[in-house]
Amino acid sequence: MSSSKSSVAALAARLTQPGPSASKRADDDGSDLDDEELFAQLEAEIENDSDIALRERGLEKIKRDMEALKQMRQSGHGRYDEIIDEKEVVRISANEPRCVIHFYHSNFKRCEIMDKHLGSLAPKYFNTRFLRVFVENVPWLVEKLGVKVLPCVVCFIDGVSKDRLIGFEDLGNKDYFETATLEWRLMNSGVIQKEQKCDSGVTYGVSSSVRQNIRGQPVDDDFDFDLDD
Structure with missing residues (x-):
């Protein structure tokens, strides 16, 4: 797997992992990033990827997964x-x-x-x-x-x-x-x-x-x- 795809996979996993709250997530250097900042990073990685299929399908799938987890958190999951x-x-x-x-x-x-x-x-x-x-x-x-x-x-x-x-x-x-x-x-x-x-x-x-x-x-x-x- 290329370094670009590895980065995409890592960012996607952090965005779509279940948890009680996704407002802040620790970055690799210990800093906190919210979902919007993480998604911006992910979007940039996907846009720069040479895989056309990944660019077309990647963001939509991540958006769907994020929305599903958001709805679950709002309904009380994780609490x-x-x-x-x-x-x-x-x-x-x-x-x-x-x-x-x-x-x-x-x-x-x-x-x-x-x-x-x-x-x-x-x-x-x-x-x-x-x-x-x-x-x-x-x-x-x-x-x-x-x-x-x-x-x-x-x-x-x-x-x-x-x-x-x-x-x-x-x-x-x-x-x-x-x-x-x-x-x-x-x-x-x-x-x-x-x-x-x-x-x-x-x-x-x-x-x-x-x-x-x-x-x-x-x-x-x-x-x-x-x-x-």
Whole structure:
């Protein structure tokens, strides 16, 4: 690959990589560049390339990829958000391909612990939505899903409740566990995918001891629900 094509590939990767925010990205020399500056560099590289096909197709594809990622960021991907409106929670869980919802109460210490770990995973698994909902704000969902023990983390895939974590039973049943333990458990459910990466490059290693601590298996909780207007 020529140096020009290598430069184009590197710039394109930086522009289209998933992440919680693309407003600033570190350049090779440590400086910060926003998307517009990076795109200007990429455009110049492509315009100077001798490959006609690259010039014709390259920018359009990058623009489409950037727009898709922009829309995902605007809809909350890469963040761990609290949703107050119950119908909005239902809408998100029904329409997102993958969604993790933490049902919490402010009086429960273990809910705070779960928040910390989910907040760490949200920017890493950009294609999965991560939400937290206060149980008193979503009484219909609490009853419909049978949420009785907190914290309760429900995993939705294509609008269907596929799995759930009840308390810390599947996490060693102790307050101090690695983020990797929760990550491995969610990965087993299919709600997060291993090949996804965040722009920080952080990877949580999962040791054999962590795997042994995860005692629960995904439950057959195929529960599809809609909320009538």
